[in-house]
Amino acid sequence: MNRRAAPEQLPLDDALQAFRDAAAAAASAAFDIPAPDVTFEAPRRAEFGDFATNVAFSLAKAARRPPQAIASEIVERLSDGLGLAGSFSSIEAVGGFINVRLAPAVWQAAVEKILHEGARFGEAPPQNQRVSLEFGSANPTGPLVVVQGRSMSIGDTLANAMRLRGYDVFTEWIINDAGGQLDALGRSLYARYRQRFDPEFPFPQDGYPGEYLLPIARDIAERDGDRWTRASEAEWLPHFAKAGRDRLVAEQQQTARRFGVEYDLWQSEAELHETGKVREGIERLRQLGLTYEQDGALFFRATQFGDDKDRVLLRRDGRPTYLAMDVAYHFLKLKQNDRVVDILGPDHHGYIGRIKGLAAALGYPGHLDVAIAQQITLLRGGDQVSMSKRSGDIITLDEIVDEVGVDAARFFFIMLAMESPLSFDLKLAVEKDNENPVYYVQYGHARIASVLRRALPEDVGAAPTAPLAPLVHPAELALARRLSEFPTVVAGVVEYLAPHRLARYARDVASDFHQFYTECKILTEERDLRIARLALCLAAKTVLARTLALVGVSAPDSM
C-alpha cells in the first residue's frame, strides 16, 4: 500500500504522535522542565483547526509564564524544521491553545487506510482482558417489554464496540427463576388451566393476569387433559411453575434473538442455588468477617460500603435472599473476568452502592461497573400509552418491533445517554420523514449504494487503489476527517459506556456525506477526480455500515 506516499507525509496517527513528541520536546527545552504529556482534543469550532492541545495551560504554573506565551514559544520551536511541514498545513498559538490543521495528504491517507482495512477499520489489538457484560435480564414471568429492549440495545452495542476494541466480551442474562415470584407464576398458570374447565375458578390475587399465560395453559390442557385438576398443590405447583418458566424464558430468548441479540450465557438463578454457588459466596463473606448473626438471620455489613443499612443474606428460616444469590453471582463473575459490567433496569438504582460495595468486599475494588438504563415512556402521536403490569395491560417488545421494526427501535433506544429517561413515540419512529433520524442515516447509505450502482464498474473496481490526491475540496476533506474519527468514537463508547455516541456519529457521517454529495459531483467527466470520489464513497459506505452494524441496525442499499 505504498503506491503514493511521499516520504514526508505520515498517516494520521503517526502525524499526531510526531507532533506530540516534538511539542513535548520543545516545551521541555524552552522552559527547562520535564517533557509534558501532550493530549489532543477535537475543537468544537472548525476555525480552531482539526486538533488542538491545551498543553500550554498545564505548563503555565511550572514555567511561570502566561499560557499564550508558552504556546507561542512551542509553536515557534516547532516551526524550526522538525520535519512536520509535510503533514501539517498550519500550526497556530491562539489564546493559549495550539491549533493544528492537517494537510490534505493526511486525510487522503486516512481514506486509503479505511479502504485497505475495510470491515476491520477501527479494530484495536487484543487487550487480553475478559469483560463480563450483563444486560436485559428480566423475571421469567412474562414477555419482555420496552425497558428490556433499551437495556439489550445498549448492552449489545457496548459488547460489539468492546469486541472491536479488542476485549474478550462475555454477555450474560440472569434468569430470576428462584423465589416466591415463580410460585406466583405457577399459581397463575394453574388458575388459567383450571379456568378452561371451570370459568369460575379464582385467579390468585398476587398473580400475573396477562393474556400470555392463556396459550401455555391451553397447551398443558391439550397435552395432559384435566388430570392436574385432581392433583394436590404439592404436585401441581412445581410442575406449573417450571412449565411457565421454561416456556416464558424460551419466548424471551426468541424475542432477544429477533431483536438481534445473542447471549453467551443465560444464567439460571435456581441453578446457582442448586450447585452450591450461593453457599460459597456467603461463606466467602463470612471468612472476610463481613457478616454477623442477629435475630437468627445472617447479615452482610453493607453499611461498611456506603449502604444505609446492613442487609440480610440468610433469613431466619435459613433460606438465602436475592442479595445472597447476587453475591454469589458477582463473586463468580469477578473471579472469571477482569472487568464486570452490569446494565440494570431503573428499579435497581438504589442497588448500585450495595453491589459495588460487594465487589470491593470480595476483593475486587474497581472491577465492577454498574449502569442504569433509565425508564422509557411510550408515546403514540404524543399521547402516553398506558401500561400497567398489575392489570396485565402491557405492550410487549415484540409488539413494538411489529409496529416500528428492529432498526427504528434499536436506533432510538441507544440514541440517548442511558441515564436519561427516554420518550419513545411509536408513531414518530415509523414515519419515514425527516423527523426520523434512522431514515436519515440509512438514506445516506442507500444513496452511496445508488451512486456506486450508477458508476462504471471499472471505475468502482479501480477506486480502492486509486490515487486520492484529487480530494482537496473542503467537503471531501471534512468527510474524510469524519470517517477517520471512527476508531476514536468507538473507543469513547467503550471507555464511557456511552453507546449513544454512535447514533450521533452515524448522523454526523451521513450529514457530511450528504453535504459532500451536494457540493461535489461524484460521477464527473474528469476521470481521476471521479475515481477518487468513488473511493471516498466506498470509505464512507464502509464506515456507515460498520457504525450501524455496531448498533444492530441494517444498512440498506436501497429503500
Next chain:
RNA sequence: GCGGUCGUAGCUCAACGGAUAGAGCACCAGGCUUCGAACCUGUAGGUUGGGGGUUCGAGUCCCUCCGACCGCGCCA
C-alpha cells in the same frame, strides 16, 4: 426522612474540566433540465433550574436550595 438519577433553545437531546454551549425537529427564507430533494444552504431561537465555592478556565467537580422521576422488604 435517607439514598440515587436527572434539570441545557418552543420540542427531543449533545457537549474527555477548555475557546463565542451545539445538533435534529418545528417556524421562516432560499436551492433540483445534472449521480436518489427521504437531501442541502441560511435566519431566528439560551442568565445551561436558583445561589455560593474550587481554578488560568465550570453545563461538567464540591456545597446548598428548588423541581421531576425512582429506590429504600428476612420481595426478586
